Amino acid sequence: MRMINRRPERSIAIVLAMIPFVAMLIAYAVGSDVRRAANPADKLLPAPSHVVESAGRLATEPDKRSGEVLLWRDTRASLVRLGLGVGLAAAIGLGFGLLIGLLPIARAALAPFIATLSLIPPLAVLPILFIVFGLGEVSKVALIAIGVTPFLIRDLSQRVLEIPQEMILKAQTLGASSWQIMTRVALPQVLPRLIQAVRLSLGPAWLFLIAAEAIAATEGLGYRIFLVRRYLAMDVILPYVAWITFLAFAIDWTLRAVSRKAFRWVEEDRL
Amino acid sequence: MSFVRVEDVYQSYDRRPILERISLSVPEGQFVSIVGASGCGKSTFLRLLLAQEQPTEGEIRIADASPAREPDRDRGVVFQQYSVFSHMTVRDNLIAAEEFAGTGLGARFWGSRRRAAAQRADAVLERVGLGHVAHAFPAALSGGMRQRLAIAQALAGKPRILLLDEPFGALDPGTRLSMHEFLGDIRDDTGMTIFMVTHDLEEGFKLGDRVLVFDKPRWDPDDPDAYGATITYDFDTRMPGAPFPHLLKKDVTDVRHSA
Numbered sequence: 001m002r003m004i005n006r007r008p009e010r011s012i013a014i015v016l017a018m019i020p021f022v023a024m025l026i027a028y029a030v031g032s033d034v035r036r037a038a039n040p041a042d043k044l045l046p047a048p049s050h051v052v053e054s055a056g057r058l059a060t061e062p063d064k065r066s067g068e069v070l071l072w073r074d075t076r077a078s079l080v081r082l083g084l085g086v087g088l089a090a091a092i093g094l095g096f097g098l099l100i101g102l103l104p105i106a107r108a109a110l111a112p113f114i115a116t117l118s119l120i121p122p123l124a125v126l127p128i129l130f131i132v133f134g135l136g137e138v139s140k141v142a143l144i145a146i147g148v149t150p151f152l153i154r155d156l157s158q159r160v161l162e163i164p165q166e167m168i169l170k171a172q173t174l175g176a177s178s179w180q181i182m183t184r185v186a187l188p189q190v191l192p193r194l195i196q197a198v199r200l201s202l203g204p205a206w207l208f209l210i211a212a213e214a215i216a217a218t219e220g221l222g223y224r225i226f227l228v229r230r231y232l233a234m235d236v237i238l239p240y241v242a243w244i245t246f247l248a249f250a251i252d253w254t255l256r257a258v259s260r261k262a263f264r265w266v267e268e269d270r271l
Numbered sequence: 272m273s274f275v276r277v278e279d280v281y282q283s284y285d286r287r288p289i290l291e292r293i294s295l296s297v298p299e300g301q302f303v304s305i306v307g308a309s310g311c312g313k314s315t316f317l318r319l320l321l322a323q324e325q326p327t328e329g330e331i332r333i334a335d336a337s338p339a340r341e342p343d344r345d346r347g348v349v350f351q352q353y354s355v356f357s358h359m360t361v362r363d364n365l366i367a368a369e370e371f372a373g374t375g376l377g378a379r380f381w382g383s384r385r386r387a388a389a390q391r392a393d394a395v396l397e398r399v400g401l402g403h404v405a406h407a408f409p410a411a412l413s414g415g416m417r418q419r420l421a422i423a424q425a426l427a428g429k430p431r432i433l434l435l436d437e438p439f440g441a442l443d444p445g446t447r448l449s450m451h452e453f454l455g456d457i458r459d460d461t462g463m464t465i466f467m468v469t470h471d472l473e474e475g476f477k478l479g480d481r482v483l484v485f486d487k488p489r490w491d492p493d494d495p496d497a498y499g500a501t502i503t504y505d506f507d508t509r510m511p512g513a514p515f516p517h518l519l520k521k522d523v524t525d526v527r528h529s530a
């Protein structure tokens with residue numbers, strides 16, 4: 001049988017999916033053993049047991065100075081920034097996406113401008129943000145928003161343009177105004193696409209968040225990782241990276257679940 | 272007498288003529304079928320009737336009103352697909368037809384007004400055999416049910432003419448037959464003036480009072496795009512003893528082969 005026609009059974013597929021994860025853990029454990037055999041005080045690949053122990057401490061022990069558990073404090077700070085930045089970008093993206101997708105005049109006026117803006121590497125404007133907004137929360141939220149907004153506008157205006165022309169014409173023949181077509185046809189038609197687009201933009205959003213936190217912050221997941229890097233504290237960095245990965249996964253999963261539940265008509269329709 | 276008047280209409284895209292010299296006078300209540308080879312400009316003609324596009328030359332008037340510049344409530348329309356709002360339930364699709372017709376920014380019905388609209392919607396749904404799926408989304412319906420909803424929704428807007436572009440083109444033959452009956456009944460009830468594009472000649476003759484055949488009267492073998500199509504036959508299907516049955520047979524093959 002051809003390889004392209006050989007499909008794993010469900011149970012085998014699960015085992016296959018686990019192999020890379022297990023392989024990575026084993027590779028780490030072996031590497032760690034080898035290094036610590038040569039130098040028991042090795043900091044680069046601490047023993048897995050040591051990492052787990054450290055993770056437990058990070059999640060439970062309050063900081064001596066603030067009395068707060070740093071992991072939770074960092075998580076809260078980062079998620080607020082991420083939520084504000086992405087939320088702002090989604091609102092702007094949806095608004096402009098609808099305008100550009102639906103109104104030829106807005107499209108003529110804005111589409112080339114947005115296309116140009118989207119070519120600017122967001123990290124290159126980070127210094128400008130720090131100068132304009134200072135080193136506080138605003139510049140970090142702004143970086144995330146600036147980083148993903150052009151993508152969201154372009155993606156959503158494209159989705160609006162992809163709404164079947166038939167539907168827009170039908171609404172017109174029923175007497176709908178431009179505003180009604182925007183709010184009652186185009187908006188609900190692209191809302192599921194908005195969630196998809198936001199899911200896609202979360203990867204870059206995390207990147208911008210961590211970059212901004214690494215440069216100027218007093219708390220946050222990215223801040224912590226870059227802070228402890230000076231002490232080669234892999235036992236802190238690794239749990240933090242795992243935690244960020246988990247958060248990213250959980251947010252994506254939640255958005256997908258929300259989309260499924262809220263947009264039953266799409267699930268039945270096209271997805 | 273003449274309700275829809277098409278006067279010497281030409282339509283070209285980028286100087287390429289698609290339709291030429293189309294003149295037509297349709298009395299109120301007539302069912303006009305439009306047939307012709309695929310790509311000959313039937314949908315283009317329907318877009319002109321819909322006022323989605325303006326003709327390069329000539330004009331189209333309904334009830335002597337000035338030519339429309341965009342689709343409006345005088346024109347109901349149903350396409351082969353996407354003719355209902357997929358994000359609204361079956362019932363909401365009908366309520367939306369009323370809401371869109373109302374003026375005002377939000378134009379969403381609330382409270383007693385919405386309940387009244389819902390009752391009217393349910394009455395219509397009962398009549399078109401969709402009462403049992405009022406809460407379903409269009410994607411859950413069969414193709415025939417979806418088109419019944421699309422037609423009911425278009426009529427809920429109380430248009431003066433109804434435009435159908437291959438409305439049954441995606442349906443299986445059995446469903447199509449029941450849709451013929453459905454459309455016939457609706458037509459008897461409302462006396463609506465209907466233009467229906469179809470690639471099925473039999474369907475066109477069965478439903479239409481009148482069948483228009485679109486074709487290119489002139490043909491340049493070196494440049495097939497040189498000329499546009501026009502109305503080459505205009506059959507009155509109600510004329511008793513008209514010789515169209517054998518004419519029809521001949522044209523069935525003609526039109527199908529060129530398609």
Ligand SMILES: Nc1ncnc2c1ncn2[C@@H]1O[C@H](COP(=O)(O)OP(=O)(O)O)[C@@H](O)[C@H]1O
Pocket residue numbers: 284289307308309310311312313314315316
């Ligand atoms: N917006 C347009 N711009 C350019 N050419 C078009 C446009 N719409 C239709 N055409 C062309 O006009 C011709 C007639 O199309 P159409 O009216 O859709 O044919 P039919 O419905 O009879 O199959 C086709 O050759 C098509 O490619």
Ligand SMILES: [Mg+2]
Pocket residue numbers: 313314315
């Ligand atoms: Mg067509």
